[in-house]
Amino acid sequence: MNGNPDSLIEEYLERVRVYLPMNCEEILAEIRTHIIEAAEELGSGRVTPGSVILAIERLGDPKIVASEYAGTGERVGPIPVEYKLPLVRTITVVVAISIAFILGGAVVYDTALSMGVDILAVFQMFVISTVASFLVIILIIVLAFSTHKPMITKKTFVEHAFSFGVKGFKPKARHDAVLEMAGGSIFAMVFLLPQVQALFSPIFRQLIPIAIVLSVALAIKGGFFVIAGENTLNLITEGIVEVASVAFAITILNIGWPLDYWPVVSDGTWTLINIEEFLFSHGIEFSLFNGLWVMIIFVVIVTDTWRVIVASLKATAYIRNGKGLWWKREHHMRRYQRLKPHWWERKSKTASSKPPD
Numbered sequence: 293m294n295g296n297p298d299s300l301i302e303e304y305l306e307r308v309r310v311y312l313p314m315n316c317e318e319i320l321a322e323i324r325t326h327i328i329e330a331a332e333e334l335g336s337g338r339v340t341p342g343s344v345i346l347a348i349e350r351l352g353d354p355k356i357v358a359s360e361y362a363g364t365g366e367r368v369g370p371i372p373v374e375y376k377l378p379l380v381r382t383i384t385v386v387v388a389i390s391i392a393f394i395l396g397g398a399v400v401y402d403t404a405l406s407m408g409v410d411i412l413a414v415f416q417m418f419v420i421s422t423v424a425s426f427l428v429i430i431l432i433i434v435l436a437f438s439t440h441k442p443m444i445t446k447k448t449f450v451e452h453a454f455s456f457g458v459k460g461f462k463p464k465a466r467h468d469a470v471l472e473m474a475g476g477s478i479f480a481m482v483f484l485l486p487q488v489q490a491l492f493s494p495i496f497r498q499l500i501p502i503a504i505v506l507s508v509a510l511a512i513k514g515g516f517f518v519i520a521g522e523n524t525l526n527l528i529t530e531g532i533v534e535v536a537s538v539a540f541a542i543t544i545l546n547i548g549w550p551l552d553y554w555p556v557v558s559d560g561t562w563t564l565i566n567i568e569e570f571l572f573s574h575g576i577e578f579s580l581f582n583g584l585w586v587m588i589i590f591v592v593i594v595t596d597t598w599r600v601i602v603a604s605l606k607a608t609a610y611i612r613n614g615k616g617l618w619w620k621r622e623h624h625m626r627r628y629q630r631l632k633p634h635w636w637e638r639k640s641k642t643a644s645s646k647p648p649d
Contacts (some may be wrong), residue, residue, distance in 0.1 A: 297344045301327050303445035304348050310378050310447075310454045311358035314461040314609050316428075319475075327351065349446050382457030384605070392597035399542055400590045403574035404583070428615045460602065463522040472514030491564070496550040499543070506540055509533045525617040527607040534596040534603070541592045549581040 305320050312319060327347050328339060336345030351357055482488050483504045489497055509584070513533050516526045544550070553564040559563070568578050 297339045297341055300341060300344045300348070301577070303447075304354070306443070306455075306458075307354040307447055307451055308358050309458055310451045312361070313377065314381070314606060315615070317463065318594050323351075323357065323361070338427045345444070365545045378454040378457060381461060385460035388460070388598060388605075389599040391601065394471045394594035395597050396590045398547060399471065399593055400586050402639050403545055405588075406588045433638055437443040450636055457568045461606065464517050466518065466521075469517035473511050473518060474514075476509070476511030477515060480504050483507065491553045491555070492550050493547065495547050496544065499540075499547075502540055506533070506537055509536070519559045520618065520620045522606070523617070524607050524610045524621045525616055525618060527610070528617075531600050531603040531607070534599045536602070537596045541589050541596070545586070545589045549585045643649065 301324055305324060308323060309316060327344065330347035330350060331339045331343040334346045367468050367513075379630070384463060413524050483500050489500055492500065510533060516529060520526060549567075551567060554567055554570075556565055557563075567581070571578050
């Protein structure tokens with residue numbers, strides 16, 4: 293049988309997660325513990341792939357399990373009751389992404405046109421693809437289409453579609469928090485170097501202190517998530533930092549490409565070249581860099597706006613559930629006891645069977 297016990301359990305829990313609310317980590321931990329205990333009973337004290345599959349099959353359909361633990365609400369029109377929550381969550385993610393794109397486009401639209409970037413065509417394509425996605429999702433749900441699955445741990449076609457909404461509201465992973473903390477610290481230290489500041493245009497150089505403060509705030513925010521995982525206070529902090537980042541991006545948009553110089557090695561020594569003069573001497577339009585700058589700001593605004601919306605929705609959900617502001621949670625379900633591989637069990641039995649010295 294393919295798969296190890298732990299991966300089989302995680303695959304099944306990912307199916308259950310589709311039908312649960314955003315803050316469902318404790319429920320999933322409880323289900324995981326129940327599966328392990330049942331698998332140990334079925335496997336005569338050992339957890340094997342076979343005993344895990346039997347335990348999961350005994351537990352039943354993920355939709356029913358999720359309903360027993362959290363409920364699925366009332367039926368909404370032709371939508372099957374079990375698909376109400378995942379459908380709402382998926383639509384929320386699509387709407388949040390749409391708002392982020394619209395805000396980003398509204399901010400950079402005039403500047404993009406002045407630089408010859410046809411951003412309107414990009415928006416039209418985005419709107420068409422968004423509407424098409426809504427229609428496909430609704431059609432799938434109404435028909436309640438599901439493909440045959442070889443094992444109960446494998447997702448159905450519908451669950452794969454709803455995974456888009458699940459991923460959008462998953463708790464921040466530890467490695468993401470570490471990257472934020474490290475990235476913010478590195479950017480702050482780099483911006484503090486006089487050699488680096490000399491590369492920027494005089495206008496942007498005046499705004500470098502703000503960039504340093506935002507980088508430090510990003511590092512502190514990442515540190516909060518590393519220390520306590522995702523909680524209400526950390527999400528509020530993330531929302532504030534990302535709003536400030538959007539405001540800063542809007543401020544520096546019209547500055548254009550911020551770098552005036554770039555360091556190169558010439559005759560074994562470092563020297564600075566003027567980027568605009570270098571491009572002009574090689575017949576390259578400097579406006580291409582301004583267009584690239586607009587697209588960078590567009591991506592920053594879209595990404596940060598998306599984070600603000602998600603952080604707001606998560607924080608609101610936690611507050612409604614009485615979580616309070618500060619509470620420590622781990623970063624992933626795998627914090628709960630991992631199953632030991634079979635070779636470890638055999639090693640332990642061999643060691644215990646040896647006579648004492």
